[in-house]
Amino acid sequence: MDRIRITGGNALHGIIPISGAKNAALPLMIASLLTSDTLTLENVPHLADVEGLMRILGNHGVDIAVNGRRERQEEGYSRTIHFTCRTIVDTTAPYELVSKMRASFWVIGPLLAREGRARVSLPGGCAIGTRPVDLFLEGLAALGAEIEIDGGYVNATAPKGGLVGNRYRFPKVSVGATHVMMMAATLARGTTVIENAAREPEIVDLANCLNAMGARISGAGSKTITVEGVTALSGARHRVLPDRIETGTYAMAVAMTGGDVVLEGTNAALLDNALDILRQTGAEITATETGLRIVRNGHGIHPVDVVTEPFPGFPTDLQAQFMALMTRASGVSHITETIFENRFMHVQELARLGARISLSGQMARVEGVSRLKGAPVMATDLRASVSLVIAGLAAEGETVVNRVYHLDRGFERLEEKLTRCGAIVERVSE
Incomplete structure (x- = not known):
């Protein structure tokens, strides 16, 4: 060691x-599950969490191509990574992968939005305190998802016809839950209003990327985010903040x-x-x-x-x-x-x-x-x-x-x- x-x-x-922000790169990578086109992310940092999430996304069917190049010494490494998920081959995120990194639980939102179902292990992560997934699940339930927890896994199913827009207020500010609900709402029918949303720059970065993919999101960076659902998202090119x-x-x-x-x-x-x-x-x-x-x-x-x-x-x-x-x-x-x-x-x-x-x-x-x-x-x-x-x-x-x-x-x-x-x-x- x-x-x-x-x-x-x-x-x-x-x-x-x-370097590019880890806390921005992870949800941006997960957003690649929302489209069958290629999402290209620039300024992706070379970190253990990024590499771990790439393995998790690969398990769902995401094809990943990495372009690395050495710039002048002052700039260090710059990585551009292309994520292409033509077809989601597996809607299960297994314990052996999710338990190693909490943010990997966030795949539940895109999987549910695109495929109508997701089976995701309850997450792991650093032992810095209790971080329950209640807020995530309550937000998805507000969009019509049926949620069941069984054997350490969250089983989520969208209603026939897909998720449905709704107004939901988080009882507590949560960056992760805001990420997940915002991604899920992009493909929901109708309009979703997320109140008491997290305001972090990483939330704004994700919204900007999703909008470049064809989403209709406004209010990111404020306490109220509005998402007008669309039928499909396209590829895009985005630089991590x-x-x-x-x-x-x-x-x-x-x-x-x-x-x-x-x-x-x-x-x-x-x-x-x-x-x-x-x-x-x-x-x-x-x-x-x-x-x-x-x-x-x-x-x-x-x-x-x-x-x-x-x-x-x-x-x-x-x-x-x-x-x-x-x-x-x-x-x-x-x-x-x-x-x-x-x-x-x-x-x-x-x-x-x-x-x-x-x-x-x-x-x-x-x-x-x-x-x-x-x-x-x-x-x-x-x-x-x-x-x-x-x-x-x-x-x-x-x-x-x-x-x-x-x-x-x-x-x-x-x-x-x-x-x-x-x-x-x-x-x-x-």
């Missing part, structure tokens, strides 16, 4: 290219270590709230022609309190990284997690590096320390793992992060990107 070894103490200087979580992660790494880095190919509008908070810690952030410039010239890190919220609030996917930053702040900060009830598993690992963090329910009190010291640590989930990397970059001596397969799920070529900016980071295979 691979590990990452970090020798801390170096400021970061240079350019980091931001930049990864705002990767953007925020590297911005916090620069704020943690000091330095001057341009995050190339990203967009500040994707994470305004997080960047505003990062500025309050003392980092200088400015827009450039190609992305964002992050600078911290050795001044102290100011403590700032944050509360995670659905977009446009502070992202839960940046909570662990921000906590790592606050371990070196000159004072006390408070971090409240409102999205997932078990997303503080990185606290004990940060403590191994010398952090002073105490928990009270869903709030962490972080007392900044003058120094962190390297130690062996264990990654517990995707975002927690990269928070340990950030802390290790600023720690004295050597930090070894174990179980880095979590990192490979969501961060493309992390060691290479950091090393090119002066960090001492290497992957070690046992």
